[in-house]
Amino acid sequence: MTRTIRAPRGTTLTCANWQIEAAYRMIQNNLDPDVAFDPDNLIVYGGRGRAARNWECFDAILATLRRLKPDETLLVQSGKPVAVFRTHPDAPRVLLANSNLVPAWATQANFDRWETAGLTMYGQMTAGSWIYIGTQGILQGTYETFGALARSAGWGTLRGKLVVTAGLGEMGGAQPLAVTLNEGVLIAVEIDRWRAERRLRLRQVDRLSDDLEEAMTWAEEARAAGKPLSIALIGNASEVLPDMLRRGVTPDVATDQTSAHDVRYGYIPAGLSLAEAAALRERDPAEYDRRAMASMAEHVRVLLEWQRRGCIVFDYGNNLRQRAFDAGVSDAFSYPGFVPAYIRPLFCEGKGPFRWVALSGDPEDIYVTDRAISELFPHDEHLGRWLRLARDYVAFQGLPARICWLGYGERAKAGLLLNDLVASGAVKAPIVIGRDHLDAGSVASPNRETEGMRDGSDAIADWPLLNALINAVGGATWVSIHHGGGVGIGYSIHAGQVIVADGTPEAARRIERVLTTDPGMGVVRHADAGYPEAIDFARRHGIDMPMLAP
Amino acid sequence: MTRTIRAPRGTTLTCANWQIEAAYRMIQNNLDPDVAFDPDNLIVYGGRGRAARNWECFDAILATLRRLKPDETLLVQSGKPVAVFRTHPDAPRVLLANSNLVPAWATQANFDRWETAGLTMYGQMTAGSWIYIGTQGILQGTYETFGALARSAGWGTLRGKLVVTAGLGEMGGAQPLAVTLNEGVLIAVEIDRWRAERRLRLRQVDRLSDDLEEAMTWAEEARAAGKPLSIALIGNASEVLPDMLRRGVTPDVATDQTSAHDVRYGYIPAGLSLAEAAALRERDPAEYDRRAMASMAEHVRVLLEWQRRGCIVFDYGNNLRQRAFDAGVSDAFSYPGFVPAYIRPLFCEGKGPFRWVALSGDPEDIYVTDRAISELFPHDEHLGRWLRLARDYVAFQGLPARICWLGYGERAKAGLLLNDLVASGAVKAPIVIGRDHLDAGSVASPNRETEGMRDGSDAIADWPLLNALINAVGGATWVSIHHGGGVGIGYSIHAGQVIVADGTPEAARRIERVLTTDPGMGVVRHADAGYPEAIDFARRHGIDMPMLAP
Numbered sequence A, B: 001m002t003r004t005i006r007a008p009r010g011t012t013l014t015c016a017n018w019q020i021e022a023a024y025r026m027i028q029n030n031l032d033p034d035v036a037f038d039p040d041n042l043i044v045y046g047g048r049g050r051a052a053r054n055w056e057c058f059d060a061i062l063a064t065l066r067r068l069k070p071d072e073t074l075l076v077q078s079g080k081p082v083a084v085f086r087t088h089p090d091a092p093r094v095l096l097a098n099s100n101l102v103p104a105w106a107t108q109a110n111f112d113r114w115e116t117a118g119l120t121m122y123g124q125m126t127a128g129s130w131i132y133i134g135t136q137g138i139l140q141g142t143y144e145t146f147g148a149l150a151r152s153a154g155w156g157t158l159r160g161k162l163v164v165t166a167g168l169g170e171m172g173g174a175q176p177l178a179v180t181l182n183e184g185v186l187i188a189v190e191i192d193r194w195r196a197e198r199r200l201r202l203r204q205v206d207r208l209s210d211d212l213e214e215a216m217t218w219a220e221e222a223r224a225a226g227k228p229l230s231i232a233l234i235g236n237a238s239e240v241l242p243d244m245l246r247r248g249v250t251p252d253v254a255t256d257q258t259s260a261h262d263v264r265y266g267y268i269p270a271g272l273s274l275a276e277a278a279a280l281r282e283r284d285p286a287e288y289d290r291r292a293m294a295s296m297a298e299h300v301r302v303l304l305e306w307q308r309r310g311c312i313v314f315d316y317g318n319n320l321r322q323r324a325f326d327a328g329v330s331d332a333f334s335y336p337g338f339v340p341a342y343i344r345p346l347f348c349e350g351k352g353p354f355r356w357v358a359l360s361g362d363p364e365d366i367y368v369t370d371r372a373i374s375e376l377f378p379h380d381e382h383l384g385r386w387l388r389l390a391r392d393y394v395a396f397q398g399l400p401a402r403i404c405w406l407g408y409g410e411r412a413k414a415g416l417l418l419n420d421l422v423a424s425g426a427v428k429a430p431i432v433i434g435r436d437h438l439d440a441g442s443v444a445s446p447n448r449e450t451e452g453m454r455d456g457s458d459a460i461a462d463w464p465l466l467n468a469l470i471n472a473v474g475g476a477t478w479v480s481i482h483h484g485g486g487v488g489i490g491y492s493i494h495a496g497q498v499i500v501a502d503g504t505p506e507a508a509r510r511i512e513r514v515l516t517t518d519p520g521m522g523v524v525r526h527a528d529a530g531y532p533e534a535i536d537f538a539r540r541h542g543i544d545m546p547m548l549a550p
């Protein structure tokens, strides 16, 4: 079936009120062809992260929202609308649970079987919870990671620093802009010319070169001048990086976003063109794997040597360390993953990918919020820079939206401000406020967000469930509990919340509650795990933790 | 540490209001030495189902409840009080998540490790959610199973019917009374004389015999006279049952509650005394297993032959069928498990183990509610009989309580009545209303409660999560999400809710909502799975299911 879905715009309500209208528009926005990866199959992003189980369910969700009363709540079970119950006006209008399985049965094979049988759906993170806003999420996540790195290194920004990475794919393609927005210089090695040229065309990378000498010259000039610059260098990381090392180059920062998590399809072995690699993969897969593993080992050996020479090296969640380790590099895990290294300190303050969407559909509404948020936090330079740059570099996809990492205290303040902008008419229609499930207090994912927790509590999954419960109780407009987002079936449990600023005093009360408890859970989760920054933050902000010594 | 915990009684509040006081009293009641299995270790029941992670956490929970304000909510993470957030007066006062793990890590070995490290706690079902009320729960569950069986057989009651079973252990010991309360005649084969005599002493079984001839004579007399009678017959089920078969005996109903789930410790092989069995277990465990498996096969062969001769045979959740199957009885699964056979039709109407507790501590309050509930449902004979019999046979443990299976519609009616009794002063203090997690819409447990779901959705775990969310939103006083209750780590996800009837109109509104959504989820879950009874029930009661054809 081919249907084109776009969220309604403007100020005319289809549903009984703006809370319900928001859900109605956002599920459709998730499937906007400008937003979704494969809207014909209801796939929003992340492999097969869907917005609804099938078209029949999608239509039933819309029909139910159109008739939903202001004191009713719709329950959605893995993309299927299963019940409507009377609740009350301050309650969530929609409650969702996606992809959850009893643990002993929680394998990909079982999931696939039950998905085929029509019993479940993969919700990913923001796909099944109707708050995906396109690629700016990835961009800011990467921007924040580099920003946090620069601050933790004592540099403030990446100005005058050289970052070397590889991989300009779907996620990795955000690296050049993320580095230049942090004022740094980047060389990204990419084996696939088409991918690199695409980034150039989309103006997501500044220059392209086939020649290391040339790329290094550009990079050195920019570095010396303190100018931001991003360069795509065509080549194989496992050949180019050793070459750089031999020439005595030591970057300031190094990481990698090849698809090392998938040995046979994600990493091209040294010495082969793309076409040769494809042929070998076909002809002798085992030999392909052997060569890819050897190349990854070589790749990591350079990263380790750079680390010894003072470069800041971190893993970007692609499992490259594991590959090298398995190929005999016994010290492959000597450099940290990005969450423990850079994101966790933010999580300790409840900071994560906060976002909002203008239901009017008018980009001007987002610009109004950009200005208001900048003025609300006049001393946060990093935030201010992001908002200015986002305005210049981020193309809206679907309903205009903004992402912006804010923490405990800040979120409630920002939410109330957004509600005021609606109340005063400064924006034309209500604003939807949400976040990713990758957030401070909403996810248990031992291979990513909760890797290496201080107290070993990586796999303890009570936290996202408490997060969902407290946000639902506080009056978030929709709340979701998912399994398997980000890292696949079996590997995570996480929760989402979305709340609508419709300009009413009731909404203000709900916003204050939910935008306090939600990041609050992040601080609490990390303070409970013993992070001194979180404990300190909780104390300073008077967060009530019964077993935290005062 | 040895401490004696008992819930406060009477009408004087320790906490800010009765909602908070209820949680304060119920956690302590769970650890009352008359209620809990091993209170010194905070273990309530079910192996190691705890009420709090450790004594320090227990004390912190009580201290926090004492200071909790009427618009605050306490969050408990696997028995540890981790945060207090401001919510609102209609919100739950406590939210709990117990034992939850990310699925790929959800093994018993991991759990044990993290429990030892102090990171989690096993909550079982009502232990970690503070609504365990002692053994009357098991008694009524068994009573309901036999009652449902009698009704589904078209008999009305078990009057004049002979039930044969084995095992008079902790659960199985409820069988005699459950059968006689349903007016039937029972022979329970038990190998351990001490266990049988204990049941006799506790007046949980009427007579004891060593001789099949004698037991059968008693049974035939009672059966002919239509009189209830329960007989403990000392012997090994795998010897006695074949003997009965040879003599041409065919009971009307047969089941089993030996501990067949545990081959080496739960089932005594034929031909051995208890002492000989213990010696063999020690000397040659493999030989023990072989003999136990062979005996179980023999045991099941008799059950299958009885089934062919018209006897109603069902499995009581002890995995006996699997053992026999593994020992070569290829048709072992020819008879059903108890949930699909008898409990699921009740679940289809939202019926499950509803219960309430008198916070006053006065048994008279429960008798008042017994009478009021009987009068509320004057035409429900089965319920009326249970309430009369419970009064005579059930000894209160801790705060006086009553269990009583009620379904959708009935629960809200009963809850409002209980609230009225509090309002009018007919009872001396507020009433706490709860249920087991083993309920119609609150559990995913493919080896027990969701075994053999019509649509194959046994392991889909979205339902208990939606159940917890909607009950929390409606204003249950405490809500919990657990993993691993009943069947162990990895094998279940389930939710609990408890709501306090304090006699106020606000409580009445919350009660009506929650006692509608909670059993409502049971009806919806089963209607969605395609059970015609549930679909029909949902239609007749106007339950709003968007994708159910009207």
Ligand SMILES: NC(=O)c1ccc[n+]([C@@H]2O[C@H](COP(=O)([O-])OP(=O)(O)OC[C@H]3O[C@@H](n4cnc5c(N)ncnc54)[C@H](O)[C@@H]3O)[C@@H](O)[C@H]2O)c1
Pocket: A166, A167, A168, A169, A170, A171, A172, A173, A189, A190, A191, A192, A195, A235, A236, A237, A238, A257, A258, A259, A260, A261, A262, A266, A267, A268, A269, A270, A316, A317, A318, A319, A338
């Ligand atoms: N950090 C995070 O939050 C996060 C989130 C999701 C995914 N990831 C991981 O990041 C990795 C990249 O994700 P993506 O979506 O960009 O993947 P992708 O498959 O779209 O892109 C990978 C790129 O690497 C290139 N490449 C492969 N082998 C190479 C080699 N030897 N030398 C140079 N280039 C090579 C490919 O041509 C491709 O362009 C994945 O492993 C993914 O799991 C990280």
Ligand SMILES: NC(=O)c1ccc[n+]([C@@H]2O[C@H](COP(=O)([O-])OP(=O)(O)OC[C@H]3O[C@@H](n4cnc5c(N)ncnc54)[C@H](O)[C@@H]3O)[C@@H](O)[C@H]2O)c1
Pocket: B166, B167, B168, B169, B170, B171, B172, B173, B189, B190, B191, B192, B195, B235, B236, B237, B238, B257, B258, B259, B260, B261, B262, B266, B267, B268, B269, B316, B317, B318, B319, B338
């Ligand atoms: N239906 C349910 O809801 C439910 C709930 C929990 C447990 N169970 C299952 O029911 C079973 C019984 O539970 P329990 O708590 O009573 O166990 P238990 O171990 O306390 O009692 C088992 C009894 O069986 C007797 N026995 C063992 N072998 C025998 C034999 N060959 N012949 C005669 N008697 C024999 C033992 O002496 C003991 O008294 C377990 O497998 C349990 O998992 C069912």
